[in-house]
Amino acid sequence: MKNEFSAHEIATMLGGTIEGNPDTIVSGLSKIEEGAVGTLSFMAHPKYEPFIYETNASIVLVNSNFVAAKPVSATLIRVNDAHHAFVQLLQTYNNKQNHSSGIEQPCHIATDAQIGKDVSVGAFAYIADGAVIGNHCKIFPGVYIGPHVKIGDDCVIYPGVKIYQHCVLGNRVIIHSNTVIGADGFGFTRNSDKSYSKIAQIGNVIIEDDVEIGACTTIDSATLGSTIIRRGAKLDNLIQIAHNVEIGEHSALASQVGISGSTKVGAYCVLAGQAGLVGHIKIADEVIIAAQSGVTKSFSKSGATILGSPAYDVSEAKKLYIAYRRLPDLIKKITILEAELEELKKQKRDSDT
């Protein structure tokens, strides 16, 4: 695989124009403030302009309207949108690193599992009875795909991911290392002696198209029916999704969020880090939940921002919080009031006598 590119090749790929030596060679990407010789960087925002005069990056992508205030040693490639062009290159570079590598041995593929075209399976991966893997999937080493799991096309399942029986993944799903999909929901009935008996969890998890899930996240199977992650949703690391939860389309959940059983989160929501939601509530579409919030009830107003533990609408929460910040001041005010009132009462008594 080709690992080096000239300024000329990159400019051609991006439809840009070169300022400097078209034969400049790069083999990696870098941030402009850390740019090393042999790497390509970009400068899109004026606040990074000082770095362009000092960077050691060999090539820098800039917006076509950039005017240098001082001499620049790097070769420049001018494009319409330097940030966008750079993201495009990142993607290309990344794809090259993640090329498929076929079926590595030893791996375990059950005789009745169905494997699509152009699928790679890493060593020590396990694909159980009745599992179906779509085309162009990349199953990394040490992955476990349980019985009757169905996976669509173009999925990437990173090392150590475990997917329990009967779960269903759409197309272009990405799951990072050691995440667990479909473990038993946390369901028990309490016996008369206060011990617990397990309620069998026979539902599954459905993950729709274009979902990405981070590392060490857990999404439990439904007791019955399905826990559902709707298309386009993005989940970070170490997130807990309990049984029968539903996450709406294109919602984004930051790390360490926890969602209790049967709660439904709407579409286009953003849940910040360490937020927790109790079970059996419903969050409307486009709701933003602040970090560390503790959400104890449903919020039905689309587009709301909620925060606090317990969480309120931002207007209410801020009013409370501002009052809280004024507390030491209020205590002083009350002490003054008490003294003044005492003085008035004293004056009153004095004048009465």
Place this chain on the structure above:
Amino acid sequence: MKNEFSAHEIATMLGGTIEGNPDTIVSGLSKIEEGAVGTLSFMAHPKYEPFIYETNASIVLVNSNFVAAKPVSATLIRVNDAHHAFVQLLQTYNNKQNHSSGIEQPCHIATDAQIGKDVSVGAFAYIADGAVIGNHCKIFPGVYIGPHVKIGDDCVIYPGVKIYQHCVLGNRVIIHSNTVIGADGFGFTRNSDKSYSKIAQIGNVIIEDDVEIGACTTIDSATLGSTIIRRGAKLDNLIQIAHNVEIGEHSALASQVGISGSTKVGAYCVLAGQAGLVGHIKIADEVIIAAQSGVTKSFSKSGATILGSPAYDVSEAKKLYIAYRRLPDLIKKITILEAELEELKKQKRDSDT
């Protein structure tokens, strides 16, 4: 394995009576509100009654005293307790899916490891020197059982679980995927240059009978002695149990709870999601700790409910919280008091002159 059952067979199994076609066939279970053709559902609570007239489920279990207000198209099976009967079927169904599959190759079983009768070991599982596995255990693919680990009978260890050396599991213990039992406790001494030196952690973890542990949970070894999870306790996903902690019998810990070193939690406690406990404290029996609580001291009153961060007894915490909610109102009151007092003082001055 048989995958289809007739109404007649199910009624016989449950001791129920059929209303409708005894030859109706089902091959799965469903919720009544989502019931599909070919599945069996149940209706125990009157609030679900409307669904029984619309469901596509082919068979519905109902309580023997249920009186239909409208025509029902499904075949009914009347039993004493429809919910209980359904849980029984769930269990049976689940057991059928988790049948043992023998020793798959390649797996690693050390020559001096002892493996009981009727044990299944999945491919890529690793059982180290001196490990002892009881009868009827199911060790899934990719599990690691360290040196001298002892596991009782009828345990289920799901894919990717790692158990460090010398840990001990009782009977009927269930551990879900990618959970780690017995990693080193977080113990360091600070040197004079403020760097840390590791304190060797040579204790273990003891997990007693009938404990179930979720996915991606971490239970650290004791520095010396044992971290102990007492019989019947149930732990959810992504929980942290630090070194030398003890969790009492039949306590239930929800997801993302964190318990610091040497803390003892009593029996029959319930810890809700994301609660955190500092180290070296003791929680009495039957205590309920609310979600996101931060417990900073021991609670010795059995049966207490505690909440907040820092956490107080519910009566104290609620009093504080109600006062907090009144804060904006209090600020208004103080402003009025100040104005009125000023007016009184003015009147006093006016009358004095």
Place this chain on the structure above:
Amino acid sequence: MKNEFSAHEIATMLGGTIEGNPDTIVSGLSKIEEGAVGTLSFMAHPKYEPFIYETNASIVLVNSNFVAAKPVSATLIRVNDAHHAFVQLLQTYNNKQNHSSGIEQPCHIATDAQIGKDVSVGAFAYIADGAVIGNHCKIFPGVYIGPHVKIGDDCVIYPGVKIYQHCVLGNRVIIHSNTVIGADGFGFTRNSDKSYSKIAQIGNVIIEDDVEIGACTTIDSATLGSTIIRRGAKLDNLIQIAHNVEIGEHSALASQVGISGSTKVGAYCVLAGQAGLVGHIKIADEVIIAAQSGVTKSFSKSGATILGSPAYDVSEAKKLYIAYRRLPDLIKKITILEAELEELKKQKRDSDT
């Protein structure tokens, strides 16, 4: 390997003097309050003195100046510092249990991977193209070392750890089971239809010398450049370190801490359990962050203690918290003030008429 030691051998190893039978044999270590026959314990702090008269431990290490107030049945070994001597023994004992075991088959070592001297690789471990493993490393079963990963000397990588491509580890790094190093950062751009597009994450993670990382922790790769854990830092279990974060030298992070993208934590900091830090902030050196704190802004004062959610300097946070605790009392005061003012106004009206 030798598993039993006599009092004579241990005293020789530690430079101590024996009081009792030099032939007393021990095969394990214990806490003095739990000491069993055949184990060695220690007593350094006077508050544990009562246990020395009751313990069943066969040998007890004591400080050289210890004077027994009652008869002691255990064999004593007197040393300068009993606690320190015990830690030394712990370390020795632990090292004996973690001896190297060579290259177990089947494992996957890419033909162009470089493996140092005296390295052990467990079964089902995967070492990818271009990876470099230093001398005396212990790679446990089921570990995944991605393409071009570089690992220094004397590292211990426990079962199930996954390290993505291009990450770099220094010397004497310890990583516990199922931790994930180098998964993609959580980086997306929002499209005009409010769906997300992935920003390729092509940076890596750099972990410097003497870092220890707990189980099920996730450290994401930088978008570009490196996420960095500086030398001597200690991370507990279930921690989230987002892309482009930097953790300073010899800082200690307790379990379930979460740090958002691009935040820099200084050297010698201590972050207690479940604390969360937003992205793009900077924490000075030697800062202590209390458990469950929510840090929303930079703190530039070295040595500060901060707490609360949102977090303030301890002086400010305590003032607020003490005021909060007085709230029910304040409400009573205000009610009294209102009544008294009403009374004064009434008296005024009465006297005016």
